[in-house]
Amino acid sequence: MKLTVTGRKLEITEAIEQHLQKKMEKTIKDLGESADVHVALSVEKHRHFAEITVKTKGFTLHSEDETDDLYTAMDGxxxxxxxxxxxxxxxxxTIKIKKSVAQKTKLPT
Known part of the structure; x- marks a missing residue:
């Protein structure tokens, strides 16, 4: 897993990176080494924003949260x-099961 952390109007500390690394390892352990994770953290007035994008073979996922606390936004x-x-x-x-059932039920010609 490749983790990239970006801060907008915010300095990324070692504690923030360690927190994200620890949580992401649990979340993305099944995707293996091919996953690219980008986390963007930002602050506007008193609001903290966290955006997470995961790119891997076949799909891209995106989530975001906004709260008054940075760690709560990351966890959300x-x-x-x-x-x-x-x-x-x-x-x-489900797709794999449907494909395997379809292959098993093919009639020989």
Whole structure:
């Protein structure tokens, strides 16, 4: 997994990077090394924004969250990303099952 963290009007500290690395390893462990993860963090007045984009073979996922606290915004965006990943994995499993059933039921010519 390749993790890139960008800060807009915000300095990215070592603690922020470690927090994201720890959480993302749990979330994206099934995607393997081919996943590119980009996290953009920004501050506008008293609002903190977190955007996460995951690119891997076959699909791209995007989630974002906005709160008063930076860590809460990161965790909220990660939760949304986890839901999207579960939904995508389920969809891929369904497609694989349908393909395998179709191959087994082919009639010989």
């Amino acid at each position: 965006a990660l939760l949304k990303m986890e839901k999207q990943l579960r939904k995508t994995k389920s969809r891929l499993k």
